[in-house]
Amino acid sequence: MDNLQNRKLRYGIVGGGAGAFIGVVHRHALALAGQFELVCGCFSRDEENNASTGGSLGLDDARVYADFTQMAQTEALREDKPDFMVCTTRNDYHYACCKAFLEAGFHVMCEKPLSQTQAQAEELQRIAHVKGLLLGVSYVYSGHVMAMEARSLIRAGEIGEIMMVMGEYPQDWLIEMAEGANHGISTWRIDPQIAGRSNCVGDIGTHIEHSISFMTGLRIEKLCAVMDKFGAGTALDNNAAILIKYSNGATGSYWCSQVAAGYDNALKLRIFGTAGAIEFDQEKSNYLTVVRKGGAPQLWSRGRGYIGDAAAAYSRIPAGHPEGYHNAFVNLYSSFADALRDLVSGRLRPLEQYDFPTVEAGVDGVRFVEKCLESAANGNIWVKY
Ligand SMILES: NC(=O)c1ccc[n+]([C@@H]2O[C@H](COP(=O)([O-])OP(=O)(O)OC[C@H]3O[C@@H](n4cnc5c(N)ncnc54)[C@H](O)[C@@H]3O)[C@@H](O)[C@H]2O)c1
Structure with a gap:
């Protein structure tokens, strides 16, 4: 059984096309962590930017999507589907993006704020709980x-x-x-x-x-x-x-x-x-x-x-060689990965014992x-x- 112990975790990302800020930081941090592999993306609503970003990252064209809902539904059918998805769009798409991924059965790491309204945030929290999925919110500091x-x-x-x-x-x-x-x-x-x-x-x-x-x-x-x-x-x-x-x-x-x-x-x-x-x-x-x-x-x-x-x-x-913003993202993702591996292998501890901001922090x-x-x-x- 694949319990995620002996391989890199696969992920897909929304946002982070050329010229974007935080999506690129997420990708760099995930690469720095050494235990993640980008397998699909919906990087930008601009067709050319989306295609060229996917190409520059060596992704198969078929796994570069124009639309995140399509990405959620198509990727969910694959045997080698992503283990989790990352949402780094601007605030207006966080709710829709998280909802599409959770409903397709994916764990998610989303940028803050989790949504534009409390009702939306609580709905995402409910879906994640009912489906037993991890939903992290990247309050990086x-x-x-x-x-x-x-x-x-x-x-x-x-x-x-x-x-x-x-x-x-x-x-x-x-x-x-x-x-x-x-x-x-x-x-x-x-x-x-x-x-x-x-x-x-x-x-x-x-x-x-x-x-x-x-x-x-x-x-x-x-x-x-x-x-x-x-x-x-x-x-x-x-x-x-x-x-x-x-x-x-x-x-x-x-x-x-x-x-x-x-x-x-x-x-x-x-x-x-x-x-x-x-x-x-x-x-x-x-x-x-x-x-x-x-x-x-x-x-x-x-x-x-x-x-x-x-x-x-x-x-x-070592001390004196500064760690910074990217490292803080690496740490959140490392803890998220620990929780994900523990969940899949049936050893999940109470979420407050992990070190990434959970959906509860997102709702707060x-x-x-x-x-x-x-x-x-x-x-x-x-x-x-
Ligand atoms: N945690 C932090 O420290 C931190 C820092 C900066 C930004 N943020 C958050 O990150 C989010 C993005 O901020 P930013 O400054 O990177 O914005 P940005 O405008 O630089 O980047 C947003 C990216 O998302 C893409 N995008 C938007 N809608 C899309 C869609 N429907 N499908 C595919 N791609 C889409 C855009 O093309 C762009 O590439 C915001 O919600 C912001 O609050 C968090």
Whole structure:
């Protein structure tokens, strides 16, 4: 019986044609992981781009599809069908794409946000559960070794009971747009038809929400959001400040912005507990600042002997040779592959024991956006989760 133990896992991908951003990152990370093989794709709605991307990757023409539903149905009939599918389109196709793959019996890894509405996300969650399929959502930052180390330290009680959380994710790529400039390919993020009802909170605020929830395990009880649309004619938010109350009584403060001059992808998380604090900065993701109450702040380095086994298992090269964004994707996919192999061989553990964001994280991310929108639309009121 093929229990996936002694071979590479086969996958198909949607998106990632020439000129695309994240689909190409997924492909590169999957190649870097060394345990995956691309067997089919629907790379772009542009016929020429689709064909030439498939050709350049050495795919059989018959396995390069113009339409992802056709890819799902045709591939499902093959004996050597993919073990899972990857969806990297813009937000507007995530729901349809995941639905087509799940209904055809495929496990799926999807880009965030899982869908444009909570109802759609919950429907995908139901289908995945009923069919016993894995549906992962690539909130990539939790794939960094030092994000995993932060989670281990917090779980072990190293910083005590969490009291405050500060999460920020400033960028500045839309600052010129607020003055009328055109940003080409990324402009879909400010188009409600493609992005959904939020731009900034949906695109990067959700990364704060997921990273904090991953590291701390805290559950949001209520939130209060201010969502700004700076610049004339701006349809969706490009800056937001969100106050959070967690169910354990801790307080959170999140800020995300695409109009903060001088910032690239400055996701930074500071978590304060009764016994110490932890600070993670994704632009310096090989390090973690750890503070024990009363002690000097320490800079922990990935790849050193003092890192716990759970996080160290994902560290691939010696400290000082930086691992980064691609490696974080490799780690998510490695964990997804572990779960898939365990599932097929009847040894699946509870999903929270794996290290990839599950469909539950995907649903949480979409709910977070909807609750922020509800708060902002009603005069920045506190909204119960
Ligand atoms: N996890 C992260 O860190 C991260 C980073 C960037 C983007 N994203 C997410 O990834 C998604 C894509 O973002 P992007 O910046 O790569 O966008 P993009 O516009 O650069 O790429 C989208 C690709 O999908 C293709 N595509 C769109 N619809 C298709 C369809 N129906 N069939 C086949 N191909 C189709 C496009 O041709 C393009 O190749 C978004 O949902 C975004 O939120 C996540």
